[in-house]
Amino acid sequence: MGKPILYGMEISTVVRSVLMVAKAIDLDIEYREIDLFAGDHLKEEYLKMNPQHTIPTLDDNGEYLWESHAIAPYLVEKYAKDDSLFPKNDIRKRARINQRLHFDNGVLYGLCIRGIVMPVYTQNKSTISPETIDDVNKAYVHMEKFLEKDLYLVGDSLTIADLACGASISALFEFVPADPAKYPKLLAWFERIKALPYYKEANEKGNIAYIKMVRDLMAKGKQ
Ligand SMILES: N[C@@H](CCC(=O)N[C@@H](CS)C(=O)NCC(=O)O)C(=O)O
Known part of the structure; x- marks a missing residue:
């Protein structure tokens, strides 16, 4: 299985929140910068992953997910060594x-x-x-x-x-x-x-x- 790929722009607060989650759970992700001002998010390849054309978007081995507030729980539930950041049973x-x-x-x-x-x-x-x-x-x-x-x-x-x-x-x-x-x-x-x-x-x-x-x-x- 390859590394999850995160598409975003570091200036974006919602992208940075996901970058912090990845660091907090020590997850090795590939980060790819998308230039909203150049319209990268409106290109066909990006729209195939995220028709809503927002950043961040996660490509987890061909499974696409956007919306930082959905990506953060997903990353913890799938990849974190423990569930302290988002408890499973509480x-x-x-x-x-x-x-x-x-x-x-x-x-x-x-x-x-x-x-x-x-x-x-x-x-x-x-x-x-x-x-x-x-x-x-x-x-x-x-x-x-x-x-x-x-x-x-x-x-x-x-x-x-x-x-x-x-x-x-x-x-x-x-x-x-x-x-x-x-x-x-x-x-x-x-x-x-x-x-x-x-x-x-x-x-x-x-x-x-x-x-x-x-x-x-x-x-x-x-x-
Ligand atoms: N609630 C969304 C907000 C995503 C969002 O609107 N991101 C902005 C940049 S900060 C964006 O992608 N704008 C470009 C567009 O909507 O086409 C999240 O947390 O992921």
């Missing part, structure tokens, strides 16, 4: 992890990140709207609450929910800094995510490039 904990994954997809990524970057990409906007800043702060309030009693988003050990939300938060904190007086638990949790041994390679590098790209576009929008 139904309650799995449900809570799924809830946080949906929160990441719907709120952090879908509402907040897209709310910041889509107006920059499609309307040459140079600022973040007050409505989006409000959405992001509301998301921080929710996360502060999720972390009220726990060190991680579900309990006191790392799960795939932390890696998904961690990638999103790494970008959101750059655009909408979190007030330490209001969000001490959220900030402390993110320090724990940043301390993961694979964080720099799998997330920080791509995040720096992402923030620079969006800021450069915002600066152009001002001209």
